[in-house]
Amino acid sequence: MSARFPTSIDLRHLRYFIAAAEHGSFRKATTALDVQESAISRSVGDMEDGIGVSLFIRHPSGVNLTLAGQRFLNRTRQALDQIREATVEAAALGRAEEGHLKNGLFSNLASGFLAESVPEL
Secondary structure: OOOOOOOOOOHHHHHHHHHHHHHOOHHHHHHHHOOOHHHHHHHHHHHHHHHOOOOEEEEOOEEEEOHHHHHHHHHHHHHHHHHHHHHHHHHHHHOOOOOOOOOOOOHHHHOOHHHHHOOOO
């Protein structure tokens, strides 16, 4: 049996899912994220439909993760951590805080005064 890969999951859906899992309630997650409960419920429901599995057991006082939901939560956290790290790394490279500097020098300059004024590396 092959797993379905939904093309419509975005980072917002994943943040909503994580918040609901951490707070044990869509309503409490809405307070933490400052969004409407219907947005979280719809996003999580769409994600569950796309994946083809229930991530939560819903009850009047909140939600609990299913086994699939627990595993999805672990993987989702790892994925978001890697995305955060990649973003920080790319931004640092873009600001030249990290990287390599290559210097070139014409041979006729290297043998003159410049050779004496540049310390050895």
